[in-house]
Amino acid sequence: MTGTNWLVAGGGIAGLAGALALATRNVPSLVMEQAEDFAEVGAGLQLGPNAVEALQQIGAWDAVAPKCIIPPEIHIHDALGGGLMQRVILGQKFTDRFGAPYRVIHRAELQRGLLEACRANPLITLQNGAGVTSAVLTGDSVQAVLSDNRHLKAPALLVADGIRSKLRKEMFPDSLVEAPPYVIYRSLPALHTLPASVNAECVNLWLYPGGHVVHYPVGHPLHLNLVAVTRGILARSSWSTPANGEEVANYFSRACPALKQILGLPDKWLKWPAANVVGMSQWNLGRMLLIGDAAHGTVPFLAQGAAMALEDVAVLARQLARTADPAAAFAATSSERLPRVARLQAESLRSGRVYHMKGTFRNARNMALRFMPEASFLQRLSWIYQGY
Ligand SMILES: Cc1cc2nc3c(=O)[nH]c(=O)nc-3n(C[C@H](O)[C@H](O)[C@H](O)COP(=O)(O)OP(=O)(O)OC[C@H]3O[C@@H](n4cnc5c(N)ncnc54)[C@H](O)[C@@H]3O)c2cc1C
Structure with missing residues (x-):
């Protein structure tokens, strides 16, 4: 089947x-x-001013x-x-400095907001149960093969199938997902169950020596997005492997009483392994373009995973204003984005080393x-918040 719709593989x-x-x-x-x-999955995501602007x-x-x-402060x-x-005070002065505010959100609510905007837009068609198993360039078009064996031909394809992208491996066989030695635990206790002593706002x-913990409020009704990063190896790549609270408590056994209290709150934890996409010198191949985690999944220590995905597509829109040729716009997007994202990936790994110093x-x-x-302190972050 041939159409005028461009294809997008992945609805994250x-x-x-x-x-x-x-x-x-x-x-x-x-x-x-x-x-x-x-599905309503995942936990909290931070949206720095660069993500909001995108x-x-x-x-x-x-x-x-x-x-x-x-959130009022960091x-x-x-x-x-x-x-x-x-x-760091996240008030009007912060917003004025970076041109947009700092926000936090549940991943499912960000996805829901994007879905609402997509559904309200007559140019966008959404299809579930549509796994893309492969894609090939055919002259001036792209042919995608779906898991139900349908073949779709289109003028161009955005590849957004996440950090374990099958299509990236087809496009760039040398690309790799490295596993830096971190296991990340997350939990979402309801805010009304927290003692007043917890700074939940x-x-x-x-x-912590060898680890760190992040928490902030998300969701409606409000929950505490609680993330604990430890050094370790986890063979399962799933986002949602069940975990035992004792694993977290034992790892942070020397923490101060206030942090121990917070880590003791949840009755349910999930865990996933850190991952980092490496070996990419371009994200475009003719009329195909990798975006988001498929292109540059990274360890989340600067809280920029979603922001980088949003920046990718804002830059793509800018490039498409300059040329209607998909291959040219994709090449320009890839060249513009690569140096910034490579720096972000390196700085995220470096932040992990600094956070965990002993x-x-x-x-x-x-x-x-x-x-x-x-x-x-803010000056050191300004390349992230206003750098694209
Ligand atoms: C289930 C889940 C939970 C997450 N939870 C967190 C979290 O708690 N905290 C955090 O910081 N980040 C989380 N993330 C990652 C975060 O969403 C991303 O880092 C960031 O938002 C970039 O998103 P993305 O769209 O590039 O990738 P993703 O959010 O991973 O989205 C990829 C999408 O592509 C779909 N897909 C995969 N393969 C195919 C295929 N062959 N054909 C069609 N569709 C395909 C997937 O089902 C998914 O919907 C989670 C991701 C997922 C998928």
């Missing part, structure tokens, strides 16, 4: 946002999602904004002593954090 954050970005250039698309429905550019912000939570604590080492980061390195890091003025 990148795929849905990709379809919206195409629609801003009047390009119709068909999003093919392998899952039978757009959502604004693809026309999705109005649908997503009401689902976000507005707090960084030492997890052994419990002291507050750095504090802010984005909190606790630095002994004298930890002492020096803590001193630096305690005495660094908030403005200097």
Whole structure:
């Protein structure tokens, strides 16, 4: 079957946002999602000003904004002593500086907001139960083969099938998913079950020797998105392997009482292994373009996974304003995005090493954090928040 719709393989954050970005250039698309429905899965995602700006550019912000939570501040604590080492105020001054606000959201609510925007757009068709098993370039088009053996021909294909992308492996056989030695635990206790002593309003980061913990509020009704990163190896690549709370409690056994109390709250944990896509020198192959985690899945230590996916498609929309030729727009998007995302991947890994420092390195890091003025701290992050 041949159509004028561009194809999008994968209906996660990148795929849905990709379809919206195409629609801003009047390009119709068909999003093919392998899952039978757009399941409400995952936990919290942070949307820095760069992510919010990208959502604004693809026309999705109005649908997503009401689902976000507005955290007043970011707090960084030492997890052994419990002291507050750095504090960033996320108020109007922050928004003015970076041109957009800082928000947090449940992944399922971000996906729901994108879905609402897609469903309201006549240029976008969504199809569930549509796994894309392979794709080939055929002259001036792309042919995708679906798991039910349908063959679809289209002017172009966005590949957004996540970090374990099958299609990336076909397009770039040398690409690899590395497994940095981290296991990430997550839980979502209901906010009303938390004692008043827990700082549930802010984005909190606790630095522990060999690990770290992040928590912030998400969802309607409100829950605490609680993520604990440990060093370790997990063979199962699933996002949602069940985990035992004792694993987390034992790992953080030297934490201060306040953090131990927080880690003791959930009765249910899930875990997944850190992963990092490497070996990519381009994301485009003719009329096919990798976007989101399929192109550059990374460890989540700078909280930029969703943001990078959203930036990808905002840049694609910009490139499509310059040329209607998909191959040229894809090549330009790939060249523009690669250096920034490579830096982000490297800095995310480096952040893990800094967060997990021990002994004298930890002492020096803590001193630096305690005495660094908030403005200097923000200056170090400005390449992320306003760099695309
Ligand atoms: C189930 C799940 C839970 C997650 N939970 C968290 C979390 O708690 N915290 C966090 O920071 N990040 C989480 N993420 C990752 C986060 O969503 C991404 O890092 C980021 O948003 C980039 O999204 P993406 O669309 O590139 O990839 P993903 O969000 O992984 O989306 C990929 C989509 O492609 C679909 N797909 C895969 N293969 C095919 C195929 N062959 N054909 C058609 N469709 C296909 C998948 O079903 C999925 O819907 C989760 C991802 C998933 C899939």
